[in-house]
Amino acid sequence: MLVSRTSQYAVQALIYMATQPSAAPVLNKDIASRLGVPAPYLAKILQSLAKGNLLFSFRGRLGGFCLREGGDKITLMQILLLTEGPTFTQTCLLGLKKCSDETACPLHFRWAPVKKKIIDLLEETTLEKLAKAVETGKYRLADVPGNLFDEIKA
Amino acid sequence: MLVSRTSQYAVQALIYMATQPSAAPVLNKDIASRLGVPAPYLAKILQSLAKGNLLFSFRGRLGGFCLREGGDKITLMQILLLTEGPTFTQTCLLGLKKCSDETACPLHFRWAPVKKKIIDLLEETTLEKLAKAVETGKYRLADVPGNLFDEIKA
DNA sequence: TCCTATCTAGATATATATATCTGGATATTC
């Protein structure tokens, strides 16, 4: 497992929001149903993303969640730093608490260039790019393609 | 988290075994104490590695664990396929159950080359290489450098 | 003002990974 389920839900949700018109807030339950993900759990994740300033939340009728202004430019790295914790790029593959250039595990220097590729990818991949990819219709955001009821309504 | 703690313990233990003279079996409790890892848990892991034919086990007095013949050539990939499960290289970053070139998530093709780097590393990195690195004394296998008692005895 | 729909916060429940315990099987030594 590369990242937690929480992170996966977070990224999926944010990509979905980036594909939606930014005027109206998006409802937690709509995101959850679109992604086929448990709504109460997703709500918790969206709350923490809001606390992390990746999105705005509005209560009451007509409430919901919006990407912050310029949210298109949010990178995967920014999301994962929130959901996986601020040290997730620094963890040692072997699990050592201390593993740096000075005091390294035997994998450290072999892993370093690969890790750099991962970090580069996470930093250069924005919600905008991913949302555009989804909008072409060639890529899937979720396993189940929404529930039938939603599809018929739309 | 890139791999589970179980996988980390497994790799650490196997590297350690590769640094030991292959004649005599290595004891679970010695590995555990050297790595600073819970012995009963490590025992379970070693058992599964033995079932996966990465090492031999011997019961009774003078028992213990040995790398199988040619065990030096075991790769990280072989280990992780056992400890993470046979599909761990195929899992989708976003968590989709189905994510292949035909039916892909929006990250699929961006992730593919990075994933290839990871797989290449895992497949080309053998216990032999890692053991040699450790034997130079420049690299650490564990956080705690064995317990003092062991060091004094040695 | 009242009703409804949303997010919010904290408590609770469930599943999974991690860790431990217990009794037994096996092999060596005496």
Place this chain on the structure above:
DNA sequence: GAATATCCAGATATATATATCTAGATAGGA
């Protein structure tokens, strides 16, 4: 054969991640 040291297998315990529940706060509309 008895004593000891190891691995083995299954049951149990604990910690963490995942998921749900409940009551409340907020905002809009009738």
